[in-house]
Amino acid sequence: MCTIGYGDITPTTPFSKLFSVTFVLFGFGFIDILLSSMVSYVLDLQESLLLSSSTHSATQRRNYLVDVKKGRMRIRMKVGLALAVVFLCIGLGTAVLRFVEALGWLDSFYLSVMSVTTVGYGDRAFKTMPGRLFASVWLLVSTLAVARAFLYLAEARIDKRHRKIAKWVLARNLTVSEFLAADMDHNGFVSKSEFVIYKLKVMGKIAEKDILQICEQFDRLDTGNCGKIKLADLTGSHQH
Structure with a gap:
């Protein structure tokens, strides 16, 4: 469902293949919506705490500046939160692979990164029952966190470009x-x-x-x- 595909376990019967198709298409979208809602809630909570003192402005210009500041801060918080979750997931996965799956530190880090980025070459996979139980939850969060991190980084880049264009347009005289x-x-x-x-x-x-x-x-x-x-x-x- 996380689009990894280690290759060690695969559906073989017609029923299991049809079930896998339906489960992956609907399940991944549901998890994405669920985690997106959780991220939005955390961002809204942080925004209200950080900017509560600036929401009651006296003039329209101050209100506008506060809105701009809130928008920029919200994008930075989204990027920072997503990257923090990605690094946390990679570190947690590395530790579990090292002590539960008994892999070396390099192999543990390698498999952790290949997993959260949904590459899954198939040369390494979770073998033990505790490791697979951990992976079933860990991969749902980590793979979507990586996707969100790239999305938020692209959003931050686009926002920066829009601000540059707006600054350039407002600085020009009317020809x-x-x-x-x-x-x-x-x-x-x-x-x-x-x-x-x-x-x-x-x-x-x-x-x-x-x-x-x-x-x-x-x-x-x-x-x-x-x-x-x-x-x-x-x-x-x-x-x-």
Whole structure:
């Protein structure tokens, strides 16, 4: 179920093969969802403890800075927690393989790493009953911890790239070509809302299709076709 495949024990009958197919497909997804929920709970708890003093800000700018800080800290905590779990699993597996499976330290470390990374060459495997009972629980946690660690590292890298792009976009002055691109209604001037939307598009925060969908919803609500949504429009649409 952890996609390792040591090769020492395999299904041989048609029933066991069909059962293995179903068990692996559904079981791995269930364990992934379960452990993901546990990781999210731990991260939310740590975030609330670390940032509780910063959640009650006086101004909008302070609230924005706190949100940015919380987002960055959350990503760092996710990466740190996932890597800590990976190193803990490797160390625990090495110790069990050394003292339970009676392997050498190098072989124990080798098999531990090959197991948590789901490689499973098949040259080494758990042989004793206590070792296999330990592996049945240890591998569920460790293999998914490794997958999550790589996922969070990629997320941290993408977040860093987005922050660099946002910093570069906000530091640039508005050129003539950018002015023309930001003037969405082509009336010769750029309003504050147009400027914000253009900057968000350049930073990759929103896409053109998202803007079009929002504009379509606005047009449906603007029953008077006056460019504004009035309370009468909402009341009329509800009655309709």
